[in-house]
Structures are given as C-alpha cells and as structure tokens.
Amino acid sequence: MSKLHFTTKHANEATVKRDWYVVDGTNQTVGRMCSRIAAILRGKNKAYYTPHVDCGDFIIVINADKVVFSGNKQEDKIYINFSGYPGGKKEEIAKDLLKRRPDAVIERAVKGMLPKNRLGRKMYKKLFVYAGAQHPHTAQQPKTLTF
Numbered sequence: 001m002s003k004l005h006f007t008t009k010h011a012n013e014a015t016v017k018r019d020w021y022v023v024d025g026t027n028q029t030v031g032r033m034c035s036r037i038a039a040i041l042r043g044k045n046k047a048y049y050t051p052h053v054d055c056g057d058f059i060i061v062i063n064a065d066k067v068v069f070s071g072n073k074q075e076d077k078i079y080i081n082f083s084g085y086p087g088g089k090k091e092e093i094a095k096d097l098l099k100r101r102p103d104a105v106i107e108r109a110v111k112g113m114l115p116k117n118r119l120g121r122k123m124y125k126k127l128f129v130y131a132g133a134q135h136p137h138t139a140q141q142p143k144t145l146t147f
Contacts, residue, residue, distance in 0.1 A: 010053065011043075011048045011049070011053045011055050015048070016043075016048075016053065016054070018126075019057045019143065020058045020060065020142035021057055021058065021143055021144070022061075022143070023037060023059060023060070023062070023147075024062055024063055024146075025061055025064050025106070026063045026067075027066065028067050028068070029068055029070050030068070030069055031070070033106075033147060034106060034109035034110045034113060036147055037106075037110050037127070038114055040059060041056040041124070043055025045057075054122050056123055058140070058142075059128070059145075060129075060135050061103075061128070061129040062134070062135055063131075063132070063133055064102040064105070065098070065131045067105065067106065075093060075094075075095060077093065077094040078092070079092050079097050079108065103130065107127065107129055110124070110127055111124055
C-alpha cells in the first residue's frame with residue numbers, strides 16, 4: 001500500500017464502546033448543559049466519531065428541577081403542544097413546565113439538538129432524566145461528568 005493513500009476507519013456497532021455518565025443539573029444553564037449532553041449522545045467527544053453510526057454514550061441527568069434559564073426565559077419562553085385537532089393547541093411558560101415536569105424541559109431541549117431521523121431517535125433513548133438526586137442506574141457504575 002502506498003504511503004500516500006490511507007483509508008478512513010469508520011466506527012460500527014461492534015467497535016463502539018459506550019460509557020455511562022451522570023450530570024448534576026444543579027445551577028446549570030439549560031441550553032449550555034443540553035448542548036454538551038447532545039454532543040456526547042451523538043459521540044462527538046470520541047476520536048472515532050462517525051456521523052452515520054450511533055457512537056454516543058449514555059447520560060443520566062439528576063436534579064433536573066434545579067436547572068436555571070438565562071435572561072428572562074423563565075417568563076418569556078413558551079412551550080407549545082398541538083394535538084392536531086381544532087382547538088388542540090396548549091401553551092405553557094417555562095416556569096410552569098419546570099415546576100410541573102422538570103424532566104420534560106431537558107428532554108425537549110436535548111431532543112431538538114439531535115438529528116431528526118431514526119438515528120436521532122436511537123440516540124435520544126440513551127438519555128435518562130430525573131427530577132431528584134436519586135437514579136436507578138447504579139449498577140452501570142456511571143462516571144460523574146462536570147461542565
């Protein structure tokens with residue numbers, strides 16, 4: 001083989017090594033934290049990142065109820081749900097959604113940062129968000145991830 005010609009090594013399901021990480025959401029800004037989480041779910045933190053392969057790690061987010069928004073997003077940001085039926089549009093401000101379902105705030109933010117295809121849906125399933133400090137994934141021996 002010529003020294004001027006190299007082939008690119010692509011990752012596949014057999015060569016990908018997945019780790020588990022725990023992220024503490026206490027006093028973390030939602031957008032900044034979720035963008036880093038989305039990059040790790042995609043596998044962009046690894047040297048063998050391949051765009052068409054799920055190379056990412058598993059992420060556990062605890063204390064999701066203690067995340068913060070920057071600026072006036074607490075009162076100004078609106079989450080919209082539409083059922084598809086006439087009159088089926090529901091709006092909720094960020095402060096109310098954070099109080100009612102704190103896990104949904106992080107899940108929606110991360111999901112919007114992942115690819116919109118079947119690969120993105122597969123990556124999204126590796127995210128686990130919990131409002132409190134406890135999680136049921138201690139058997140996986142997750143490492144602490146700090147930003």
